[in-house]
Amino acid sequence: TTHYLFIVVVAVNSTLLTINAGDYIFYTDWAWTSFVVFSISQSTMLVVGAIYYMLFTGVPGTATYYATIMTIYTWVAKGAWFALGYPYDFIAVPVWIPSAMLLDLTYWATRRNKHAAIIIGGTLVGLSLPLFNMINLLLVRDPLEMAFKYPRPTLPPYMTPIEPQVGKFYNSPVALGSGVGAVLSVPIAALGAKLNT
Numbered sequence: 001t002t003h004y005l006f007i008v009v010v011a012v013n014s015t016l017l018t019i020n021a022g023d024y025i026f027y028t029d030w031a032w033t034s035f036v037v038f039s040i041s042q043s044t045m046l047v048v049g050a051i052y053y054m055l056f057t058g059v060p061g062t063a064t065y066y067a068t069i070m071t072i073y074t075w076v077a078k079g080a081w082f083a084l085g086y087p088y089d090f091i092a093v094p095v096w097i098p099s100a101m102l103l104d105l106t107y108w109a110t111r112r113n114k115h116a117a118i119i120i121g122g123t124l125v126g127l128s129l130p131l132f133n134m135i136n137l138l139l140v141r142d143p144l145e146m147a148f149k150y151p152r153p154t155l156p157p158y159m160t161p162i163e164p165q166v167g168k169f170y171n172s173p174v175a176l177g178s179g180v181g182a183v184l185s186v187p188i189a190a191l192g193a194k195l196n197t
Contacts, residue, residue, distance in 0.1 A: 035137075038094075039130040040184055046096055046129065047122045047189040050103055054117065060108035067100035086150055089141045095132040099125045118189045126185040 050063035071093065078091040103121040110116035140146075 035130070035134070038133070042094060042096070042133075043099075043126045043129050043185040044188050046099060047103070047118075047125050047185045050100055051114070051118060051121075051189050054104070054107055055114055058112065060104045060112070063100040063103040063107070064097060067096035070094075070096055087141075087146065089146055090150055092137060092140055095136050096129070098132050099129040102128055122185045122189040 046063075046067065050066050053066050054060070054062040074091075074093045078093055081090050082088060102124040103117065106121035106124060107113075107117040110120070
């Protein structure tokens with residue numbers, strides 16, 4: 001019982017950390033302009049949390065379970081905002097599960113080798129997560145319209161949404177987000193695993 005209780009506590013706390021790290025993309029007013037920030041934070045949080053969780057249990061599939069819990073929490077948050085009168089597209093639910101499945105697959109395919117899971121799995125998460133989420137964001141109706149029509153009540157003045165300028169670095173967020181996410185998620189996941197052992 002204590003073992004499973006610990007798993008639930010880790011999942012809940014990790015979820016809160018990941019949600020706060022990805023606050024930018026939950027709200028579609030910042031979904032595009034902060035895509036690179038999201039890619040870095042979410043790749044890192046998913047890999048660190050899932051590796052810690054997976055090494056604790058030693059069971060392939062734990063990372064997917066971890067990502068599923070976060071997805072459920074986020075849909076609950078989306079429903080809460082919707083109940084407050086905000087439109088359905090006000091919050092975009094991040095896509096964690098496919099990337100977590102790649103991490104689990106790596107852990108299983110390398111015979112539960114934690115170093116391979118960190119290096120190979122971390123790289124796969126860093127490369128896939130921005131791609132999956134860009135596809136997800138393409139389904140959002142109109143992020144800029146959402147931003148101006150439904151500003152967040154707690155949005156500080158310096159974060160007021162602005163019209164994106166053509167040719168800036170976020171003009172190709174998938175390429176930049178994928179590269180940065182892949183580079184950063186591996187060493188940070190390795191550090192997390194080192195602290196865990």
